[in-house]
Amino acid sequence: MVRLALVVAEFNYDITSLMLQKAIEHARFLGAEVTYVVKVPGVYDIPMVLKDVVAKSDVDAVATLGAVIQGATKHDELVAQQAARKILDIAVEVDKPITLGIIGHGANRMQALERVEEYARRAVEAAVKLARRKKLLKDAKYSGATVYVE
Template structure:
């Protein structure tokens, strides 16, 4: 798959502080992928929010700056013993979609929703790759699509 150059685009990354052992590597993967594909350091804005639930608000605040072409939301929610997992995952997925439609800009779902810590580690640079990197590639492709359609 050929990836469009990210040189002309501005990206926002909103990352959850909760589960930082997972979200840190996701952030590194996303940032490195953007740079690898030509994004300029000054065109990447990173903000941290307390948890995955706040990713939606963080993306909405970030998109008030109309110069940002795409936002990548990075978080990790690990299944626990209560229904909290279901509520958070659903709210974040719907919220990210809502923000994307509200601002007419790509907002990328880079949130791991795993059954356990090992599954999260496997997807944050482990045996299943780095989903932060995949989210960045998606952001590049969607920013390019948005630019072509305009």
């Protein structure tokens, strides 16, 4: 069973609270166990806790959840791009799956609400699949025939 942590931004919590509910439901559907739900103030803050979360021995993967809503300036672009870049950097550094379930940039509130379920489910599904496949790959051994890890 994959042990999954969810890191969720509180900013735009009317949206991210729904994402959290959908993520937990989908994790159960996939047979994964949610071991931690860690809330942070905003999307930009997600990378600050990731190393601590993935260091837990009872976490195989992490799904990040957040919503960056378009405003009058390009601040949403900055927040979304920097958070996404750092999340990927940390995932590669620690060699554990950390997936991106962040709506935006460029989304308005209505678009974000329409994408709640899709983004939450995709982030959880990718985290669970990656965790399972990394384990399969670690245990796989080539013996003259192509090894498929799927």
